[in-house]
Amino acid sequence: MKVKNRNPKKHAFRNTPVWVKKIKVAALSAAVSSYVCLGSVTSLASDIEIYGVPANNVNSAAVIMMLDTSGSMDQSSAGVSACDFSENYTYSELRISADIAHATFGARPYSRAGCTVTGRKVYRYIQSVDYVNGYPINTNWRRCDSIDFNRGSFSKNNCTVAINSPTSFALSGLAIEEKDRDVITNNTFTRDSTYYSSNTTSFSDLGSTQLDRISRLKDALYAIAISPVDDPETTALEGIKSNVRIGIGTFPYFGSGSDNNKRAIIRVPAGTWGPVGSPQRTAVINMLKDPTFIGKGGTPTSAAYAEAAAYLLGTTTGGGAYSGQNLVTNSAIGTSSKYQSPITPNSAPECSGQGIYFLTDGQPQTPVDSNTSTLMANALGLTSYSFSSSLSNNGLYDDVGAFKSDWQAIGSFAHSLNDEEIIRRALGQQKGGRKIATSVVGFGSVFAQAATNPNDITDPDAKNAYLWGQISKSYGQGGFLAATQSSEIVNDLNSFIGDVSGKLPSVSTGSSTIPVDVLNPEAIQPFSYFSQFEPKVSTNDSQQMWLGNLKKYHVVNNGIYASSTGGSSNQVVKDNNVQDVVDMWSKSGMTYSANTPIYQKGGALSRMLIGLKESKENQLVAARKILTDYVFDGTKAEAERIGRDLDLIQIDQNYTKNAKTKSDNAQRTRGLLALLGYDIPENTATENLDLSTYTASVKQMGSVMHSLPLLLTQEGKAVVAKNGNKVTVDTTDREDYVLFGTTQGLLHVVEAETGKEKFVFLPKEMAEKQYETFKKASSILNGGKNALYYGVDGEWTAHTVYTSTDDGTLTVSKTNRASVDSSGDNTIKEDLEGKQWVYGGMRMGGRSYYALDLTDIDHPKVKFHIDPSTSKVYSQDHPTGKSFAPITNMGQSWSKPKLDYINWNGQRKLVMIVGGGYDAGGSYGDGLYSQNGIRTGYEGYEKHNYIQTNKRGAGVYMFDADNGDLLWYADSNSETTLSNTTTTPESSLGTSDVKHSTNSDLKYSVATEIKTVDRDNNGVIDHIYFGDLSGQAFRVDLKNDGTTTSHNFTTRVTKILDLHKADGTSPRFYLPPVFTAHQSSSKKEGGDIVIATFISGNKSSPMLATSSSPSATGQTNSTGLEYDGVYAVYEYDIYPKGQFYPATVSVAKSLAADDTTSISKLKKLTTLVNSGDTSIGARINSSNGWGGWYYQFDKNYNGQTSTQGVVKGLTPLIAMEGNLYVTMFDAAEAGTSSSCGAGVKGQSFTKRICLPSGVCPEDAEYTYNLGAGIVSLNVGPNSDGTKSLVVQDPDKVCKGPNCSPCVGKDCKAGQKFIPAGGSLKFIPNRWYERYAPVGGS
Secondary structure (H helix, E strand, C coil), X not given: CCCCCCCHHHHHCCCCCCCCCCCEECCECHHHHHHCCHHXXXXXXXXXXXXXXXXXXXXXXXXXXXXXXXXXXCHHHHHHHHHCCCCCEEEEEEEECCCCCCCCCCCCCCCEEEEEEEEEEEEEXXXXXXEECCEEEEEEXXXXXXXXXXXXXXXXXXXXXXXXXXXXXXXXXXXXXXEEEEEEECCCXXXXXXXXEEEECCCCCCCCEEECHHHHHHHHHHHHHHCCCCCCCCCCCCCCCCCCXXXXXXXXXXXXXXXXXXXXXXXXXXXXXXXXXXXXXXXXXXXXXXXXCCCCCCCCHHHHHHHHHHHHHCCCCCCCCCCCHHHCCCCCCECCCCECCCCCCCCCCCCEEEEEEEEECCCCCEECCCCHHHHHHHHCCCCCCCCCCCCCCCCCCCCECCEECCHHHHHHHHHHHCCHHHHHHHHCCCCXXXXXXXXEEEECHHHHHHHHCHHHCCCHHHHHHHHHHCCCCCCCEEEEEEEXXXXXXXXXXXXXXXHHCCCCCCCCEEEEECCCCCCCCCCCCCEEEEEEECCCCCCCXXXXXXXXXXXXXXXXXXXXXXXXCCCXXXXXXXXXXXXXXXXXXXXXXXXXXXXXXXXXXXXXXXXXXXXXXXXXXXXXXXCCCEEEEEEECCCCXXXXXXXXXXXXXXXXXXCCCCXXXXXXXXXXXXXXXXXXXXXXXXCCCCCCCCHHHCCCXXXXXXXCCCCCCEEEEEEEEEEEEEECCEEEEEEEEEEEEEEEECCCCCEEEEECCCCCEEEEEECHHHHHHCHHHHCHHHCCCCCCHHHCCCCCCCCEEEEEECEXXXXXXXXXXXXXXXXXXXXXXXXXXXXXXXXXXXXXXXXXHCCCEEEEECCCCCCCEEEEEEECCCCEEEECCCCCCEECHHHHHCCECCCCCEEXXXXXXXXXXXXXXXXXXXXXCCCCCCCEECCXXXXXXXXXXXXXXXXXXXXXXXXXXXXXXXXXXXXXEEECCCCCCEECCCCCCCCCCCCCEEEEEECXXXXXXXXXXXXXXXXXXXXXXXXXXXXXXXXXXXXXEECCCCCCCCCCCCEEEEEEEECCCCCCCCCCCCCCCEEEEEEXXXXXXXXXXXXXXXXXXXXXXXXXXXXXXXXXXXXXXXXXXXXXXXXXXXXXXXXXXXCCCCCCCCCCEXXXXXXXXXXXXXXXXXXXXXXXXXXXXXXXXXXCCCCEEEEECCECCCCCECCCCCEECCCCXXXXXXXXXXXXXXCCCCCEECCCCCEECCEEEEEEEECCCCCECCCXXXXXXXXXXXXXXXXXXXXXXXXXXXXXXXHHCCCCCCCCCEECCCCCCCCCCCCECCCCCCCCCCHHHCCCCCCCC
């Protein structure tokens, strides 16, 4: 159908009959009004109270430290080598008694020993005697310096020059050193060597003092025992986590007689580490004080390893001379026949870990008579144990004399400890998944080579110890450290505990959104955009910003799937848990470690580019396109350095070298560079920093918590198809993007097809206030979940205007299209311009609203920024700001912008309407901050019984959607007209006045999205609806009496619902109402009426009235609380009377206390279906009917009675073809949790209520189980062209096999969801231009 001579001006204000049969709701026809909430529907909300805190033992570990206390550790046994000085040093003994302060080593509550260097040996000669079968056969002499006989050598390795026996004179005065015995080969030859040396005092280490190894080990244990509980957010590891269980064993046990050098002993049972002064810490300190804690004897390494494992596993080493089992006397350790395992029985393996921390100073010396395989078999709960191919035994001394190295046994045993099935059986548990990692510490100078160049280790024992612990090998897999100092042990133990501690499984959650398709609003795309993030709510989690991701999935058969074919294995949410399935945006070829949280896999995050890339001009440029209106120019005077550029500038790799930007605040610069992928250390200066020396490694995205994804279509082509009698409209050649905000403080725009990032917008205020959240893991921010940063947290909306090209392509770009002139006879070319403008707020992230012009998606810019903190609107026309005093009172920008047209001075004008905002406490309603600008928390309506007196965020505000000018607002302040402080006239309006309406009850925060209604379908608003956070709902009537000369803008604010309570417990309205029109008086439960329906629930305190409610903001019982509910208000004032601006208005409705019919009361519904012939709902009659109805949330999903405040309405209502779907959140339900105790609390369920009377005319009561957490419905397409509800897990909407969510005799078999819509009957031509601007936007 071709339209000639179309006159948009006449179309905008055509006459409409009084008895209106078609009512426009938010620019959509009545037939489409049922989908008015589609763009705002969310699943699994992010209100943080609902996330369960993990169990106390989660992310903990049971660790047994097995410590070498052999003689080589102690100066009294091993001499200078125990102090890790060079072997050719001479020394005097250092003794430090307990509690005696030492100038270098301080005071400790235990004794220590060490060495003070007094000289250095100069080796002169070596005498070697070779033996065969124990008999000397040959004596050789060698000189230690081949150049100068008198000089000698500091190293024994230089004693290589063969000589005859020196004279007695030559040997006189030389010291004789103890013999070294060397194994030559296969027990055939041995050699005894005696060294002759002199002494020198001319060297730098003379007088140096060092503690022996056993004393340094004591100091390490003491430092751990007195250090504070580890703070996971600090950069350095300072102490052990309080919930870790640590036990200590030592080897060798040194008993009486021959009972030495054979076995190990568990000295301190594993107990919870706890805070400073805990019993476990005290036990460790007492062990250090014990005079038997000394270095003595040999190193039965393999026996000690088996003992440590047996203790962890709760098994035994069997008793006997080489087992430490019969040494047990402490019942906390076990009995003489079996150990008591510190691992919690049948606990989930992923929740906590276990490991052996093995410290040794060198050569293993297991007695040759030790039956190692038996010890290890017993420890593993096996009847026998054979050594696998493993580490190589040290052939130089194995089976020589009394000792063996047992390296093969050690390596084989380490491998077995990482066999999940062996460990499961040893523990006697049903569930596998556990491994026992072994970390090895080589403590002493023999391991020095392993610390610097492990590939060149020559000592065979040091090489094996290194391989034993290496993570990359198949043995201990706990790591290896070559250490000589106490501090190295402290840090390494912390690191090992962190590695083996259980990792809390990802409780990935988020929001599933099916956005409205602006290009083709009669259809819904079969795709869901699912934000996922991991709540960090443990007491040890102190992050102030949660990370997340956005993923794209298919909508199939009322559910969300990873495949277009659906199927149980492809469900995104199953049994209330987000599944690890591949989304449509997941980048191919990506691999993830086993512990990677689900939210981090795939999605837009996998497509994010960091670092540098090569441009088309073969230049290296920033891989991410980060645009901001923040400007820093260090070449200007200090007061002028920070500015804004609404045309946006790009942050790139030259920020640290550019003359203007290089001197920007170093912390902010580090944050900006982190957005590019660079993790710049805190102590690194940023000015003139060369990024070419850094590798980009930071790849993270903030969580998408309340900012629902918005589909933007730049262009596409409509295709009409007819299948039999069905006509459908599809689209091709689309250029789609998805826009969403994150808690990191960024607004992302990604390609809808691939998830690739087009650009990100960084608001100036985020660059100034929230740059720490840009850094890796939020850097130093550690205020925890109660002081989260929310960034760009608000919902966004778009104003899209398409033009068409000659081939029918619809585009927001400029076009030059063939048309006809006014006569209809001549073809002309007309220039057309489309629009893609987006609008959004910050919600919990701040008070601002932004409008961006994305018409040219490659060159976006800011249209305007409404900034209540400065009382200014910054726009392209007024880049330095235009003042509007009323906006100072706005709170946090929770209200999703509502775009619609008004009659402004006789012309249609596009406006943006928002609620006054949310009062989150603090001086300006934006929460609490420290003196240095760090967010510390929130107050105000975050408290469940907040009594607001400051009027912050009260009322409603209307702005020009083109330039951001404040046009009108309503609140409770006295009637006045406020003029802008700027003197610049608004030529398009002919006046600079701001219109103002008052109502004395408009004094509480309005956080909801505003509902607009065009009753006569003439293209301009007639009514505005909204509720506040104090139990009140309002209607604003617009008289539409403005002309080009009168400049009138007459409005009236009427309270239509009053549930207010003075004690702060009023029902709260966070969500927009739905507005529906009905002409069904001839039908059962019908009527001729328009209805505004509201839903209440405390979204700020979702766990209110349960034991999970925080004491600081909520309460754990129902005392003094009100029931929430859904409230339908019959609007007799404006329909059926047909008055757009009624002469008189009714009093606000309230709740009926009984069944006495009243026009001013809402009837309480107790029955939702009608099985009889007579209507039983709320009668519709403006003379003798009810004022509406309400359904009280006093029952749970199972129909059982619930107390006040427990069941809440926290997600939007959906009205669809006479059906109102009401979703409730039951905070008392357990919800779901992971095996580690963390999870999502509560349960959501939906009931169908029929409009208009509140009672369904048929006996079919639908109740849907939506699962754990705050979950709501979506609406999506069916394969037959109809639409219906979409849930996350279609198989769980009711309980039991072959169940139905419908109860009643009129339920349809097999129908879980009621379809709506159908074939398209009429295709309006150029509908996308039906409200083309005339004299306005």
